[in-house]
Amino acid sequence: RPGWQQARNEEEWDFLWCDVSWLRENFDHVYLEEHVRICHFRNHYELSRKNYLVKNLKRFRKQLEREAGKLEAARCDFFPKTFELPLEYHLFVEEFRKKPGTTWIMKPVGRSQGKGIFLFRKLKDIFDWKMVSMTVFSIVSLDLQRQVSIFSFVTSSSCTQKDETQIETYVVQRYIENPYLIGGRKFDLRVYILVTSYSPLKAWLYRDGFARFSSMRFTLNSIDDHYVHLTNVAVQKTAPDYDPEKGCKWMIQQLRQYLTARHGTGLVEVLFADMDNIFIKSLQSVQKVIISDKRCFELYGYDILIDRDLKPWLLEVNASPSLAASSQEDYELKCHLLEDTLHVVDMEGRLTGKEKRVGGFDLIWNDGPVSRGGNLGALVNGNFVANTHLGCFNDRKKQLKELFGNLPA
Amino acid sequence: MLEQDSGLSLTIARIVQRLKGSSLHSQLERQARISLHNPEIKLESLKEDIKDFLKTSGWEKKLQNAVYSELNVFPSPCHPAAPPEHMKEPLAYMRKAQGSWEKRILKSLNSMCTELSIPLAQKRPASEQKELLNKWNEMGTDEPDLSLFRPVYAPKDFLEVLMNLRNPNYENGEQLSFRNHLGLIQVPLKVKDIPELKEDFSELDLNVGQLGIDDSAQVPPEFFENEHVRIGQKVLAEQDSAAAQQYVRQGCPTALRADLWALILNISNQPEDILYYEQLKSNVIQHDLLVDSLIYKDVKLTASNDDYYFVFEDYLYQVLLCFSRDTSVLEHFAYSSATPPKSYIRGKLGIEEYAVFYPPNGVIPFHGFSMYVAPLCFLYHEPSKLYQIFREMYVRFFFRLHSISSHPSGIVSLCLLFETLLQTHLPQLFYHLREIGAQPLRISFKWMVRAFSGYLATDQLLLLWDRILGYNSLEILAVLAAAVFAFRAVNLMEVTSLAAAEAVLADLSTLKVMPLLQIFLFATVT
Secondary structure (H helix, E strand, O other): OOOOOOOOOOOOOOEEOOOHHHHHHHOOOOOOOOOOEEOOOOOOHHHHOHHHHHHHHHHHHHHHHHHHOHHHHHOOOOOOOEEEEOOOHHHHHHHHHHOOOOOEEEEEOOOOOOOOOEEEOOHHHHHHOOOOOOEEEEEEEEOOOOOEEEEEEEEEOOOOOOOOEEEOOEEEEEOOOOEOEEOOEEEEEEEEEEEEEEOOEEEEEEEEEEEEEEEEEOOOOOOOOHHHHOOOHHHHOOOOOOOOOOOOEEEHHHHHHHHHHHHOHHHHHHHHHHHHHHHHHHHHHHHOOOOOOOOEOEEEEEEEEEEOOOOEEEEEEEOOOOOOOOOHHHHHHHHHHHHHHHHHHOOOOOOOOOOOEEOOEEEEEEOOEOEOOEOOEOOHHHOOOEOOOOOOOOOHHHHHHHHHOOOOO | OHHHHHHHHHHHHHHHHHHHOOHHHHHHHHHHHHHOOOOOOOOOOHHHHHHHHHHHOOHHHHHHHHHHHHHHHOOOOOOOOOOHHHHHOOOHHHHHHHHHHHHHHHHHHHHHHHHHOOOOEEEOOHHHHHHHHHOHHHHHHOOOOOOOOOOOOOHHHHHHHHHOOOOOOOOOOOOOOOOOOOOOOOOOOOOOOHHHHHHHOHHHOOOOOOOOOOOOOOOOOOOOHHHHHHHHHHHHHHOOHHHHHHHHHHOOOHHHHHHHHHHHOOOOOOHHHHHHHHHHHHHHHHEEEHHHHHHHHHHHHOHHHOOOOHHHHHHHHHHHHHHHOOHHHHHHHHOOOOOOOEEEOOOOOOOHHHEEEOOOOOOOOOOOHHHHOHHHHHOOOOHHHHHHHHHHHHHHOHHHHHOOOOOOOOHHHHHHHHHHHHHHHOHHHHHHHHHOOOOHHHHHHHHHHOOOOOOOOHHHHHHHHHHHHHHOOOHHHHHHHHHHHHHOHHHHHOOOOHHHHHHHOOOOOOOOHHHHHHHHHHHOOO
16 A cells, blocks of 8 residues: 555554454554554454343344334344344243254354354254364253253363363354255355445445355255355355355345346335335444544444345345455456555545445445435435445445545555 | 239238138137127128227237238248248358358267267156155256266357358459458358448437436436337337337347337237146156256356356256257247258168157257257246247247358358458457457357347346347347447457457457447448
């Protein structure tokens, strides 16, 4: 990046791209000056750890229902029914017994890349389940009604050989059994949202993203088959017939075109508007909880699943989305994404603060909804049209040139 | 005058004969009979009343569409006394060349067959049939051992044949000068020049709105896009094939494309069509053809490795395997210069009673064949409809891309058109490339044979195929190929080898088709 220098260890730095472990260890102890920028918020896990996210969403929903009524609160129903284990175990069993035969998915809260996830339909499957790598779990039975068990999931740390055990929290979530399939395959979407401040809330949506396909055809028969159900590239990479040349990813533009050709513009616009709703509401739900710091910003990777009724569901939010590239196209996307992130963070101080678009990022929330009108003239028909362009044409180079004039980008 | 009339009446007679046997005919009869119950139909003016009824109920439109479709597909007979070969291909030397090419292909297929000791066709054992039926929707998961199979031919083999085509009646005794044709194709076919193309493709002119240009983010939709979409919806409501064909010349809106193409190709996915497809499917289950392995191999090699089409692998098998068994495809050989290969039941070589067409549809797939189907998967999701669209596209357009003929949309003419356009309008570039051993056709041939499928980004490809349907001609492929060279001319002038030239033109995925065509046809100073 022109004008930037990489700081050596021990030197003072102005901008830090760190991982969350560094943050955990150092943030509270290091003095950070006014002008520095760091790429995570102190308690980002309120959004990125699955159990906290659920907690925050549920709380926010209740609040919305109180303040704005049932209809508005229903717009928070983009998260499949989730329970934290072991805490909410009996609540989960109650729900489980209400609808026998549904499939549930068990996910460890702290891990990523698809590790430790499995599906089940019967409670006894959890009993039978044993993790391949050093897991021991003890089942303690108590009596409630007729029979209830409390699980404590105990995993031994993979770093040490000792019997060091930590209790790991899991979430169990209703599995979405009717995902939208293309060519018989399931896919999920990775969308990038950049938050530069939480109070007031300022969020940007990147126009590009991608759809990750499972490399096998979808069927509910093979619950044990990780490769069918988990679309993380990390898991797909270990599948026996994974061909790295295949790339099993589509750009969101491609997906948007495919869906438009199949369902027409109207339905697709509703789908994407619903996704906008997911982004905003999820951020709003943690707005009050996240420790706001002018010096922090965060780039989130949202995982969205679309079901056969064209309803989007939020699977999870990643505070450290993978920046590894699986193909040339992917590499370019991620490079541009990072470049534009830095443009928005604007350490060079070139922006006026009134921009609605920087490169591939569109400002979608600025302490209130952002409309598309403005430089294109009046609002369309006097209606509010959101300033989101997910899956639309991304002419970022041109836009950057207009924005920054002829300054070196 | 008289000839024109007799030509017209011949055409009418032919269309009537073809439509007489079709399901549309029986449907019309049935509708007419049902209409007899209507009170408006009176005995005295029976004929007129029924005609009016058919008009208002939309059946006349369907008939119109069917007639229009026939006109599009079948060429008019040149002369009442012309023998049937002339409808296939009027020039004798072309017929001969096609014949020897076919012999070569068949020989290659037969030798592969003997080498591998696999019969060309055999009945599947019952267990295998059941297995295949279960796996019908996911044939891509099969991993048969295909290492011993090779594609019967690749586009570059075909190019070699075309390069050696000569008209024995044409004596080119002149010295080789700049005014001669410097390209690879050396047959004296008439091709259009830019003024003629400008006229033919007048809807692509600079002052006419286009999808692919005037729907970009910078242009407010009120200027063109909204109105165009509205007109498209109207065309669909009217169900008028001819209007649709005219409409798509300016491009199809994404949401309407599937229906518009079906309207132009006159595909309506009636129950009998679905039944026919199911029948083909059961043929696939019952018999195993050698060609099936070729298809598998082709799909695995091409479409499955494509970044965007890999998802549709299963659909491709479902379409192509059925396609090989579809004998209705044999009808297109009446106007194609090709002849379906014949094979003989084992032990009865040469005895006509034991001859069968092999494969049953007469089309031997070559390397890249599955790419004809892949883009269609973006538009159609029911296998039977996808199948019919593909079949119709094949018998109208794609077959011309791999058979030797003098037709203006045939691959020979396309190559010649490409080379002539390039030589006439970019002579320096052409000469330079020829000097370094990089004849332009060597690079662009594969684009044209595949109708650019797999080379362009999908949305651009669909915009291009809109125009193929709209103009009922493949000439636009040659124009686009020349336009691509024109676009990258600066870089090409600097290369010094064929490999370097290939590298400059290796990636077309960022190209925008319509601006290139417009600039080349209408904005280049000639």
